[in-house]
Amino acid sequence: MTTEVRPLDTLELKERVQRMYEEVALEPEREFHFETGRPLAERLGYPAADLDRIPAAAIDSFAGVGYFLDLAALAPGETVLDLGSGSGMDSFLAANQVGPGGRVIGVDMTDAQLAKARALAAEARLAPTDFREGYIETPLVEDESIDCVISNGVINLSPDKPAVFAAAARTLRPDGRLALADIVTEHQLPEGITCDVALWAACIGGAMQRDAYRNAIEDAGFTITEWRTNIAYRFVSERADNATQKYGVTSISLLAVRS
Numbered sequence: 001m002t003t004e005v006r007p008l009d010t011l012e013l014k015e016r017v018q019r020m021y022e023e024v025a026l027e028p029e030r031e032f033h034f035e036t037g038r039p040l041a042e043r044l045g046y047p048a049a050d051l052d053r054i055p056a057a058a059i060d061s062f063a064g065v066g067y068f069l070d071l072a073a074l075a076p077g078e079t080v081l082d083l084g085s086g087s088g089m090d091s092f093l094a095a096n097q098v099g100p101g102g103r104v105i106g107v108d109m110t111d112a113q114l115a116k117a118r119a120l121a122a123e124a125r126l127a128p129t130d131f132r133e134g135y136i137e138t139p140l141v142e143d144e145s146i147d148c149v150i151s152n153g154v155i156n157l158s159p160d161k162p163a164v165f166a167a168a169a170r171t172l173r174p175d176g177r178l179a180l181a182d183i184v185t186e187h188q189l190p191e192g193i194t195c196d197v198a199l200w201a202a203c204i205g206g207a208m209q210r211d212a213y214r215n216a217i218e219d220a221g222f223t224i225t226e227w228r229t230n231i232a233y234r235f236v237s238e239r240a241d242n243a244t245q246k247y248g249v250t251s252i253s254l255l256a257v258r259s
């Protein structure tokens, strides 16, 4: 007997992801399927001294999956685009690196995350940050205006990853960089997992098989120059942990250059 699997409902997925990350913004101390906050950031490799220079409330709502800012190697004066900027932790760290002559644009679809990032930016008076409402598949950002696109733990949540990588390529100037952390799998996940919106929102269901993920980046016009596994990242719930073991779900960080 075969069990029929309902196809992924992308509207339901979007609403579920928004509800989940609204809670991450408003009640970061709650328990989620994934870890959050400063202990996670430090374990992933974020330097404590850098975290000390940005608003603590942004770090409380951090829900990323790996460190990648060393790969981004941001320089003073650069313009950065953070896809899925959440409450702003990576954007604020990037702002400190590009300095007052640079700029960081964050794009996110969850109102509570945007409101928190904007309020913290206004208080902290860091280098210019601009948090925009929108989708990572279609960010409202000019063509070839960005030096480095960053993203942390977000692209796995998108049902259209090729569109996200195409948007990154479109907004980057020639030779611009894409530096990110995300979740991928060793083996293709079965439909029972990829059609489960709860597992998508928990950063597992949408994880792409790693060779397909690399191909999607290269098909968008990038050359991948660095790729590493973040062994320090782990999932919290038993269900998530089982999928992790069985299908080789892992966090990776990478650097790619627009050809």
Ligand SMILES: C[S@@+](CC[C@H](N)C(=O)[O-])C[C@H]1O[C@@H](n2cnc3c(N)ncnc32)[C@H](O)[C@@H]1O
Residues within 6 Å of the ligand: 017, 018, 021, 061, 062, 063, 064, 065, 083, 084, 085, 086, 087, 088, 089, 090, 107, 108, 109, 110, 113, 134, 135, 136, 137, 151, 152, 153, 154, 157, 158
């Ligand atoms: C796992 S959190 C990561 C946030 C932040 N990068 C961090 O490291 O804390 C995912 C964020 O991506 C946003 N997001 C997910 N899918 C999105 C999409 N398709 N377009 C825009 N934002 C999206 C969510 O609203 C949420 O704020």
